[in-house]
Amino acid sequence: MRAVSAGFTKIRARPQAFQRPHDKLKAPRPSPLVPSLRSRNHMDSNITPSPAGKRGRNSSVILTDRMCEKRVAKRTKLYDRKCPGLYVSITTAGVATFSFKFTDRETGKQRTGWLGVYNAETFTVEDARSKVYGLKAMGGEAFAETFRDQKATKAKRGKTVSEIIDERITWMKTPVKKPDGEMRPRLESWENTASHLDRLIRPRLGKKLAMEVTKHDIATLSNDIVAGKFGRPSVSNARHMRKAASGLFNWAAEAGRDYVTASPCVNLPKLDPEHPRTRVLSEDEIRIFWHGLDRADLPWDRRTRLALKFELITMLRSRELLGAHRDELFDLDGEHPRFDVPLKRVKKRRVIQQPLSDLAVEIIKEALASDDQQFVFESPMYKGQPVHRKAMADALRGTKHEKNKDKTKTAGLCELLGLKPFTPHDLRRTAATLAGDLGFDDAWIAKCLDHAASKKAEQIVPTVTGKVYNHSKRMREKRAVLDGVAAELRRIISGLSVTGVEDTARAA
Numbered sequence: 001m002r003a004v005s006a007g008f009t010k011i012r013a014r015p016q017a018f019q020r021p022h023d024k025l026k027a028p029r030p031s032p033l034v035p036s037l038r039s040r041n042h043m044d045s046n047i048t049p050s051p052a053g054k055r056g057r058n059s060s061v062i063l064t065d066r067m068c069e070k071r072v073a074k075r076t077k078l079y080d081r082k083c084p085g086l087y088v089s090i091t092t093a094g095v096a097t098f099s100f101k102f103t104d105r106e107t108g109k110q111r112t113g114w115l116g117v118y119n120a121e122t123f124t125v126e127d128a129r130s131k132v133y134g135l136k137a138m139g140g141e142a143f144a145e146t147f148r149d150q151k152a153t154k155a156k157r158g159k160t161v162s163e164i165i166d167e168r169i170t171w172m173k174t175p176v177k178k179p180d181g182e183m184r185p186r187l188e189s190w191e192n193t194a195s196h197l198d199r200l201i202r203p204r205l206g207k208k209l210a211m212e213v214t215k216h217d218i219a220t221l222s223n224d225i226v227a228g229k230f231g232r233p234s235v236s237n238a239r240h241m242r243k244a245a246s247g248l249f250n251w252a253a254e255a256g257r258d259y260v261t262a263s264p265c266v267n268l269p270k271l272d273p274e275h276p277r278t279r280v281l282s283e284d285e286i287r288i289f290w291h292g293l294d295r296a297d298l299p300w301d302r303r304t305r306l307a308l309k310f311e312l313i314t315m316l317r318s319r320e321l322l323g324a325h326r327d328e329l330f331d332l333d334g335e336h337p338r339f340d341v342p343l344k345r346v347k348k349r350r351v352i353q354q355p356l357s358d359l360a361v362e363i364i365k366e367a368l369a370s371d372d373q374q375f376v377f378e379s380p381m382y383k384g385q386p387v388h389r390k391a392m393a394d395a396l397r398g399t400k401h402e403k404n405k406d407k408t409k410t411a412g413l414c415e416l417l418g419l420k421p422f423t424p425h426d427l428r429r430t431a432a433t434l435a436g437d438l439g440f441d442d443a444w445i446a447k448c449l450d451h452a453a454s455k456k457a458e459q460i461v462p463t464v465t466g467k468v469y470n471h472s473k474r475m476r477e478k479r480a481v482l483d484g485v486a487a488e489l490r491r492i493i494s495g496l497s498v499t500g501v502e503d504t505a506r507a508a
Contacts, residue, residue: 060079060080060081061078061079061080061081062080062081062082063078063080063082063086063088063125063128064125065118065120065124065125067088068088068090068096068118068125069094069096069118069120070090071092071094072090072091072092073092074092075089075090075091075092076089076090077089077090078090080125080129082129083128083129083132083133085100085101085102085132086098086099086100086115086128086129086132087099087100087101088118088125088128095117095118096117096118097114097115097116097117097118098114098115098116098117098118098123098125098128098131099112099113099114099115100112100113100115100132100135113135115128115131115132116128116131158209158211159209159210159259160206160207160208160209160210161201161202161205161206161207161208161209161210161213162202162206162207163210164210164248164252164259165197165198165201165202165206165248168197168247168248168251168252169190169194169197171186171251172185172186172187172190172193172194173185173186173187173190173194174186178343178344179343179349180342180343180344182344184344188344188349193244193247196237196240196241196243196244197244197248199230200221200225200230200237200240200241200244201221201241201244201245201248204217204221204224205217205221210249210252210259210260211259211260211261213249213260213264214264215264215265215266215267215268217264218242218245218264218265218268219268219269221241222238222241222242222268222269222271223238225237225238225241226238226271226272235271235272235274236274238271239271239274242265242268242271245265246263246265249263249264249265250263250265277423277425277426277429278429279420279422279423279426279429280426280429280430280433281419281422281426281427281430283492285419285420286312286430286489286492286493287492287493287495288417288418288419289413289417289419290309290489290492290493291493292413292416292417293305293306293308293309293413298413298416299410299411300395300410300413301380301387301391301395303367303376303377303378303380303387304377304387304391304392304395305395305413306363306366306367306377307321307322307367307377307387307391307392308392308395308396308413308424308427309363310360310363310364310377311392311424311427311428312427312428312430312431312489313357313359313360313363313431313482313485313486313489314339314354314356314360314431314482315354315428315431315432315448315449315482315485316339316341316352316354316428316450317347317425317428317450318389318392318393318424318425319345319347319389320341320345320346320347320352321339321341321377322377322386322387322388322389322391322392323345323375323386324339324341324364324375324376324377324386325374325375325376326368326373326374326375326376328340328341328342329356329364329376332356332361332364332365336355336475336479337355337356337360337361338353338354338355338356338475339353339354339356339360340352340353340354341353341354346450347450348450348452350450352450353475354448354478354482355475355478355479355482355483356482357482357483357485357486358483358486359486359489359490360482360486364376379391392424393423393424394412395412395413396412396413396414396421396422396423396424397412397414397421397423398410398411398412398413398414398415399412400412428449431485432445432448432449434485434488434489435448435481435484435485438484438485438488440480440481440484441477444474444477444478444480444481445481447474447477447478447481448478448481448482
């Protein structure tokens with residue numbers, strides 16, 4: 001027994017390189033817990049670090065810059081023996097990221113703080129160690145709080161564009177108290193903005209991190225919209241997209257959100273100018289249109305057709321007049337009838353007091369078919385509700401273009417009456433043109449259109465004057481314009497020429 005033991009001792013004592021081939025008892029392998037002398041001197045070439053998430057003792061090394069630059073077959077972590085807690089994570093793409101593991105004394109849990117990405121010139125191993133030493137010098141609580149803030153910031157800036165769009169829409173449609181005391185959405189036109197975000201921005205940029213969106217992404221998207229890659233080529237849609245994107249990213253960069261550091265919607269190439277619509281109905285077209293709306297064989301509701309006449313007479317926008325309620329009408333049988341449009345339906349969010357001509361009053365009285373009818377232009381389908389805001393446009397254009405197979409395809413009034421296509425807004429332009437031809441001042445006409453006149457007799461008027469100090473509704477001037485337009489429409493629809501009217505007046 002002693003002989004065997006002695007022989008075994010000699011074998012163990014004999015260096016591994018000098019063992020005889022006939023030795024049957026092999027020397028044990030070096031323990032993986034004790035690195036060899038060679039591995040201590042050449043750690044960057046001989047150590048096999050453990051995979052991420054499986055920290056082994058042989059992954060604890062003295063980090064060097066050369067290790068951070070080595071390519072790996074799979075994601076690898078190397079822990080620094082010189083600075084406990086510091087480690088580098090190397091991806092197969094060659095990106096080395098420094099992080100620091102520590103125990104949060106407040107929660108008792110182990111946490112990880114991100115330090116930075118390795119760069120041979122700007123952030124080396126020694127820089128990472130110095131950063132850790134500095135953090136440790138701050139003290140335990142301040143040290144942990146630093147990483148808590150960092151984690152919160154990283155979570156904010158890790159949001160995708162789609163997530164921010166959802167938050168933005170929720171914020172826009174949240175009811176808030178308005179100047180008139182009513183609770184309405186924060187941005188009352190939020191549906192249009194939401195449509196632009198969902199149709200034009202979300203499909204292309206939705207999955208991208210918001211902080212990674214660049215001005216080149218916005219410019220490329222804008223160019224594709226103009227080129228027709230999102231349907232019909234449209235400079236207008238590109239402009240709407242830019243406006244929606246600018247609002248989105250400026251909102252995301254506000255203090256308290258900080259989803260992005262700055263908006264990418266800057267220094268974008270200019271879009272081609274949009275050509276404004278110039279469609280104005282001629283006298284013959286006005287006559288055909290007016291009498292055509294009285295035809296009994298038309299498929300469109302009578303109140304919708306009366307609303308079209310009312311827009312031509314009053315110069316009001318479709319949304320402003322379609323919701324007309326009995327309580328908003330005053331002195332219909334008196335000398336100064338008027339229609340007060342509440343600010344919630346006005347584009348500029350200000351009350352409009354619009355004088356009513358005798359022709360406008362006739363249309364209102366015809367539309368109010370019964371005493372219990374509250375809305376002037378009541379919906380034929382939903383009793384007690386006004387017609388839909390798009391009803392007038394649909395009536396003029398028709399529904400033949402609709403892609404919905406379940407929707408009835410009906411010819412529009414323009415097609416049925418043999419008129420060149422036009423929109424309800426073109427009726428406002430036609431009325432304003434008639435007023436201009438009658439010699440009325442542009443400032444008076446602007447008041448009827450609810451446009452702000454910026455100049456008066458070549459003298460620029462400060463904006464604050466109109467917004468804060470001058471609340472005059474200029475009723476006398478507006479009434480003169482609208483009464484003049486009504487008289488001119490009566491002449492046109494009667495078929496008389498200007499000369500004929502003058503002859504009739506002299507005979508009277």
